[in-house]
Amino acid sequence: MPDRFRNSTLLHVEDLYQAFGGKVVLDNIDLSVAAGELVTVVGPSGCGKSTLLRIIIGQDRPAGGQVWLDGHQLDTPNRERGVVYQHYSLFPNLTVLDNVLAGHRLRGWPWQKPPAEACELAEHLLAKTGMDRHLEKYPHQLSGGQRQRVAIAQALMQKPRILCMDEPFSALDPGTRETMQLLLLELWEAFGMTVFFVTHDLEEAVYLGTRLVALSPYYTDDRGDGDGVNRGARVVVDRSLRPIGTAVSPRIKTDQAFAQCIQEIRRDAFDPDHRQHVSTFDLSHPHSWVTFTADEVRPAESQAAE
Numbered sequence: 001m002p003d004r005f006r007n008s009t010l011l012h013v014e015d016l017y018q019a020f021g022g023k024v025v026l027d028n029i030d031l032s033v034a035a036g037e038l039v040t041v042v043g044p045s046g047c048g049k050s051t052l053l054r055i056i057i058g059q060d061r062p063a064g065g066q067v068w069l070d071g072h073q074l075d076t077p078n079r080e081r082g083v084v085y086q087h088y089s090l091f092p093n094l095t096v097l098d099n100v101l102a103g104h105r106l107r108g109w110p111w112q113k114p115p116a117e118a119c120e121l122a123e124h125l126l127a128k129t130g131m132d133r134h135l136e137k138y139p140h141q142l143s144g145g146q147r148q149r150v151a152i153a154q155a156l157m158q159k160p161r162i163l164c165m166d167e168p169f170s171a172l173d174p175g176t177r178e179t180m181q182l183l184l185l186e187l188w189e190a191f192g193m194t195v196f197f198v199t200h201d202l203e204e205a206v207y208l209g210t211r212l213v214a215l216s217p218y219y220t221d222d223r224g225d226g227d228g229v230n231r232g233a234r235v236v237v238d239r240s241l242r243p244i245g246t247a248v249s250p251r252i253k254t255d256q257a258f259a260q261c262i263q264e265i266r267r268d269a270f271d272p273d274h275r276q277h278v279s280t281f282d283l284s285h286p287h288s289w290v291t292f293t294a295d296e297v298r299p300a301e302s303q304a305a306e
């Protein structure tokens, strides 16, 4: 087990690399998430947010590095990680209730009725997501927000150790999106969930998260900027937003500190003209750490000798 593992660590990602066709996308990602955190992940489009999420849910294998969940090293997808995508993952030919039970049906009894306790849990989750009056409807009879409610219930049905969400509310209109944000916060509190939430919306990230992680390819290191440098996105910001267990109100969106936090993250992660050196990133979250390879950060003497 990695040295940096803590008792409270649920997810541990260390020295993670991913590359496609020779282009590095994720470059030496280090991240530890404690149980109960709601981590929001932002970064410029194409920087590798979904790539990181796919590795965490075990859908893709990384080119290098390690991922641990609950003390076990991951390689294949399993039910410890539930996932909700922007585009609905519902089966069009199944009712709302059957969609939530679909995992059970796929696992053993496609033609039989699932056990009573599974049906009870599905109905409970659909009640929690406000869908109990729509159990017999089909996905085409639901609004976008309602479909995402069912998708969340479907993911929670697997009792995941971590709920991974990839821009789950991005296709929704602003009012529905706000309602879904409140629903997520309610469920997170009620079930004591750990959530890994990818979004491209900074306001959503700063509002929802207990912790914000920004990935970005816009930074410098001691490798310089020559043609041969094949640099991918790193964690350039990892900061606490509020303590776990504290409530959040939509009113914080009008606070000056909220606007300032957004401005800082926009500058540090999204502005190609603002490139910090790897040694100066805002990694102020107490569980944050960073490893450098020898060429990313070289001792001053070796640089002076060149």
Ligand SMILES: Nc1ncnc2c1ncn2[C@@H]1O[C@H](COP(=O)(O)OP(=O)(O)OP(=O)(O)O)[C@@H](O)[C@H]1O
Pocket: 020, 021, 025, 043, 044, 045, 046, 047, 048, 049, 050, 051, 052, 200
């Ligand atoms: N299977 C793949 N094969 C080849 N290239 C890929 C593959 N998956 C992702 N990429 C590339 O990796 C980079 C990161 O993609 P990714 O989808 O992770 O970005 P993202 O941060 O989620 O972007 P967005 O905010 O637009 O969703 C992109 O350049 C993308 O084209």
Ligand SMILES: [Mg+2]
Pocket: 049, 050, 051, 166
């Ligand atoms: Mg993406």
